[in-house]
Amino acid sequence: xxxxxxxxxxxxxxxxxxxxxxxxxxxxxxxxxxxxxxxxxxxxxxxxxxxxxxxxxxxxxxxxxxxxxxxxxxxxxxxxxxxxxxxxxxxxxxxxxxxxxxxxxxxxxxxxxxxxxxxxxxxxxxxxxxxxxxxxxxxxxxxxxxxxxxxxxxxxxxxxxxxxxxxxxxxxxxxxxxxxxxxxxxxxxxxxxxxxxxxxxxxxxxxxxxxxxxxxxxxxxxxxxxxxxxxxxxxxxxxxxxxxxxxxxxxxxxxxxxxxxxxxxxxxxxxxxxxxxxxxxxxxxxxxxxxxxxxxxxxxxxxxxxxxxxxxxxxxxxxxxxxxxxxxxxxxxxxxxxxxxx
Numbered sequence: 001x002x003x004x005x006x007x008x009x010x011x012x013x014x015x016x017x018x019x020x021x022x023x024x025x026x027x028x029x030x031x032x033x034x035x036x037x038x039x040x041x042x043x044x045x046x047x048x049x050x051x052x053x054x055x056x057x058x059x060x061x062x063x064x065x066x067x068x069x070x071x072x073x074x075x076x077x078x079x080x081x082x083x084x085x086x087x088x089x090x091x092x093x094x095x096x097x098x099x100x101x102x103x104x105x106x107x108x109x110x111x112x113x114x115x116x117x118x119x120x121x122x123x124x125x126x127x128x129x130x131x132x133x134x135x136x137x138x139x140x141x142x143x144x145x146x147x148x149x150x151x152x153x154x155x156x157x158x159x160x161x162x163x164x165x166x167x168x169x170x171x172x173x174x175x176x177x178x179x180x181x182x183x184x185x186x187x188x189x190x191x192x193x194x195x196x197x198x199x200x201x202x203x204x205x206x207x208x209x210x211x212x213x214x215x216x217x218x219x220x221x222x223x224x225x226x227x228x229x230x231x232x233x234x235x236x237x238x239x240x241x242x243x244x245x246x247x248x249x250x251x252x253x254x255x256x257x258x259x260x261x262x263x264x265x266x267x268x269x270x271x272x273x274x275x276x277x278x279x280x281x282x283x284x285x286x287x288x289x290x291x292x293x294x295x296x297x298x299x300x301x302x303x304x305x306x307x308x309x310x311x312x313x314x315x316x317x318x319x320x321x322x323x324x325x326x327x328x329x330x331x332x333x334x335x336x337x338x339x340x341x342x
Contacts, residue, residue, distance in 0.1 A: 001320060002031045004091060005098045006105025008058070008145075009039035013247025014100045014120065017153075020168045021098075021119070022049045024316035035089075037082075037104050046227045056085045056104045086111065098319070099145050106145035116147045117323060119166070119315065121246040122269060124152025127160040131275025137268060151327060153311070155250070155280060161327035163334050165250035166311045171228065172235035174255045176302065182237040182257075183207040184230075184248060187264065194220060196289060203298060205241075206233045238302065241294075244270035249283065256305035259283035260297045309334055 003025070008014045018034065025032050034050040037058025047053065086107035091097065097109040101120040109116035122145075126138040152162045183205050185193060190209060197205040198218055206221045208230055214223050223229060231251075234240065240252040244263035252259050261283045263270035277283040284297045314334055318325055 001029075001095045001322070002093060003033075003096050003098055003319065004035060004094045004105055005032050006035045006037070006100065006102030008101040008103075008120075009036040009044060009055075011245055011247075013245050014102075015044075016168075016247045017100055017119070017166045019049050020166055020312045021316065024312035025319065027313070028316035028320040030316065030320050033094075035102065035105055037085075037102055045225060056089075057081055058085075058102065058104055083107070096319070096323075099147060101141075101145050103145045106147060110146050115323075116149075117319070118145065118147030118150045119153075120145075120151075121153050123147070123150035124154040124160075124162045125269065125272060126150050126152065127158070127162060129154065129156075129158045129160065129162070129272070129276065130279055131272040140268075149323060149327065151315070151330075153246070155253070155276060155282060157331055157335050161331045163311055163315075163331060164308050165246070165254075166315070167247065167250050167254060167308060168312075170235055170251075170255055171231040174257075174305065175236045176238060177204075177236050178238050179203045180233075180237045181205050181298070182230075182233050182240045184240070184242045185262070186210065187243070190222070196291070196294075199291070200295070200298065206237065208233075239297070239300075244273040244277070244285075246273060249273070249277070250308070253282060253303070253306040254308050256302055258297065258300050258303055260286065260294060262286050262289065309336075 005018060007018045034053040035056060036044065036053060037056040041055045082103055085104045089104060089108040091108055091112045091114045094114060097105050097114050097116040099106040099116060099118050101122045106116055122141055126141055153164065153166045154162045155165065179202060181203055183193065183197065186209060193207055194217065197220055201219055204219050204221060206223055208223045208225060211222055211224050214221065234251060235255060237257060239258040239260060240248065241260045242248055244261045249259055249261065261274060261277060263274040274285045278285050284293065286293050311334055314330065318330055
């Protein structure tokens with residue numbers, strides 16, 4: 001079987017899922033080509049697992065200062081270019097398309113009547129899980145990246161065909177440095193982050209951001225983007241301060257790290273995630289930065305690690321078997337574990 005795998009590269013969580021799926025699909029005997037859109041090629045890093053991948057402009061959100069910039073998003077996107085790229089993408093050599101919320105491959109599959117499976121956190125929002133208007137969102141999601149079969153992933157199934165998080169096991173054995181905090185807030189200016197975290201002198205904050213070389217300023221450690229370095233700091237920290245993206249929070253919960261989350265304003269997925277995290281008691285949520293709330297969070301005990309099954313291998317086998325099993329049966333088999341009370 002030969003598959004084209006489209007990945008929305010706006011957020012690192014989509015790319016991380018593809019990194020987890022790549023070796024699983026190879027083990028299952030599926031031949032895969034990859035296409036990324038939503039981020040310029042020079043901003044992609046650690047792309048070795050994807051071989052000779054393609055890129056397209058695609059569609060994306062402009063996000064800065066902790067919110068979606070609507071006018072800039074409209075100015076910077078070119079729907080006609082995306083539609084043209086989809087029309088010109090030749091799928092004649094492929095048996096199936098997989099899309100992680102990537103519009104070019106999804107629309108190309110729809111136009112050329114190639115079976116298309118959506119594997120992404122966003123596709124969980126096509127079901128009436130708490131925290132969003134699913135009827136509206138399901139239409140918007142299918143308009144953005146339409147699929148024949150939607151496979152969503154989330155922290156709970158909510159009695160719908162939604163799978164556990166699609167993440168890799170920890171790269172490093174989790175340890176605990178009680179004063180170490182990992183920070184991933186790429187939309188916030190560094191001066192703002194420095195002002196916020198420097199006042200907590202009893203803690204060390206490892207802040208990952210778009211710099212070339214690491215440097216230290218008091219109790220703050222500014223780190224360049226690096227998948228391995230980030231995973232190493234995640235394994236040893238006591239907690240993570242981040243927005244409300246699905247992938248990183250899933251990895252933190254798997255490692256038994258507490259989470260302080262500030263959802264991006266105007267980003268429907270993150271607002272829904274924040275609601276679910278609060279409902280399940282999995283994170284501290286701050287709609288706006290709150291110094292006293294962060295101080296209380298720093299004093300919290302560590303949660304128990306979440307046991308997450310090998311979703312990638314099951315999904316890869318399902319794809320290699322031509323997706324014959326129903327998503328409901330796949331869901332039942334993968335949630336054979338205790339889950340948080342919904």
